[in-house]
Amino acid sequence: MTALTLDKINKTFGNVNVLKDIDLSVEDGEFIVFVGPSGCGKSTLLRVIAGLEDASSGTVRIGDRDVTTTPPAKRGIAMVFQSYALYPHLDVEGNMTLGLKQAGEAKPVISERVAMAAKMLSLEDYLKRRPAELSGGQRQRVAIGRAIVRKPELFLFDEPLSNLDAALRMATRVEIARLHRELGASMIYVTHDQTEAMTLADRIVVLRDGRVEQVGSPMTLYNDPDNQFVAGFLGAPSMNFLAAGPLGAAGATLGIRPEHLRVAEGGRLKGTVAHVERLGGDTNLLVTLASGDVVTVRLFGQHDHRVGEAIALDYDADKTFSFDAEGRRIRS
Numbered sequence: 001m002t003a004l005t006l007d008k009i010n011k012t013f014g015n016v017n018v019l020k021d022i023d024l025s026v027e028d029g030e031f032i033v034f035v036g037p038s039g040c041g042k043s044t045l046l047r048v049i050a051g052l053e054d055a056s057s058g059t060v061r062i063g064d065r066d067v068t069t070t071p072p073a074k075r076g077i078a079m080v081f082q083s084y085a086l087y088p089h090l091d092v093e094g095n096m097t098l099g100l101k102q103a104g105e106a107k108p109v110i111s112e113r114v115a116m117a118a119k120m121l122s123l124e125d126y127l128k129r130r131p132a133e134l135s136g137g138q139r140q141r142v143a144i145g146r147a148i149v150r151k152p153e154l155f156l157f158d159e160p161l162s163n164l165d166a167a168l169r170m171a172t173r174v175e176i177a178r179l180h181r182e183l184g185a186s187m188i189y190v191t192h193d194q195t196e197a198m199t200l201a202d203r204i205v206v207l208r209d210g211r212v213e214q215v216g217s218p219m220t221l222y223n224d225p226d227n228q229f230v231a232g233f234l235g236a237p238s239m240n241f242l243a244a245g246p247l248g249a250a251g252a253t254l255g256i257r258p259e260h261l262r263v264a265e266g267g268r269l270k271g272t273v274a275h276v277e278r279l280g281g282d283t284n285l286l287v288t289l290a291s292g293d294v295v296t297v298r299l300f301g302q303h304d305h306r307v308g309e310a311i312a313l314d315y316d317a318d319k320t321f322s323f324d325a326e327g328r329r330i331r332s
């Protein structure tokens with residue numbers, strides 16, 4: 001069954017159109033990630049799905065119900081925000097159960113669901129603590145727990161991990177992936193972090209300036225992007241783009257991912273090492289080419305290149321991408 005269908009969603013604030021003809025269909029149990037730069041409309045689209053914002057035109061269907069004008073509480077969704085918005089005076093259990101109590105759920109049902117969520121999220125030892133007595137990661141888990149206990153058809157997450165440090169982000173990311181497997185519910189997750197998008201999504205929706213640029217599995221978007229924007233947005237470090245010249249066809253831009261450049265004596269790209277980033281497992285070289293373009297080269301392992309060193313790079317032609325002047329992919 002289809003979990004969510006968006007049909008020609010537009011959203012206008014004043015005379016600014018921030019969502020433009022968004023069509024999307026989410027399958028039952030799918031994990032969808034909305035990704036795109038700041039201000040592209042990710043949160044607004046999520047809020048339209050949640051009913052916190054009315055679409056200016058278009059329809060929202062959850063399952064087989066048209067919910068375009070249905071209030072948020074009746075949509076069968078649960079939303080987790082970047083700011084956890086926990087009630088400071090309630091303990092963890094109180095925060096998780098408030099919504100259920102307000103909805104008039106029976107006590108045994110409430111206890112059973114809280115026990116399940118607390119176990120899934122390793123919060124069993126913290127149920128009597130207030131938010132102020134928890135770490136950021138624990139608070140985040142409470143916010144997720146509050147969503148889980150409602151047993152929604154659809155989970156909506158808006159940058160839930162952006163307040164966490166790198167280690168906790170990764171741990172919580174893994175937890176969310178596991179939760180998704182265990183609950184089997186449909187999830188829509190907003191982030192501007194391409195790593196989160198790549199690692200969590202069944203399918204990624206890349207948004208730019210209120211429009212959908214491309215929808216597909218992470219590896220489809222990575223290996224077969226429709227345009228220069230998608231190619232540049234997914235992958236870290238990002239794809240290198242070389243202006244037309246001896247390398248590309250006239251008027252086209254050539255794209256090469258950093259891991260597809262190699263240091264090679266006599267290589268076609270001659271330049272000078274401008275910067276070296278030693279990450280331990282990887283080494284990134286920033287190389288200024290004779291053309292003036294600066295490219296990133298991602299080398300596996302540790303290498304003792306030095307700034308100022310003359311270097312030659314090479315690549316395989318079948319690992320390159322071509323884009324026309326409008327940034328559209330030219331598929332050969």
Ligand SMILES: Nc1ncnc2c1ncn2[C@@H]1O[C@H](COP(=O)(O)OP(=O)(O)OP(=O)(O)O)[C@@H](O)[C@H]1O
Pocket residue numbers: 013018036037038039040041042043044045192
């Ligand atoms: N209530 C509002 N009134 C007017 N403009 C708004 C309103 N809410 C959002 N916008 C505008 O709509 C556009 C999309 O905003 P939105 O919050 O959806 O972006 P986003 O993709 O979530 O960005 P970020 O990654 O920074 O959270 C922005 O240009 C924003 O300024």
Ligand SMILES: [Mg+2]
Pocket residue numbers: 042043044
């Ligand atoms: Mg946002």
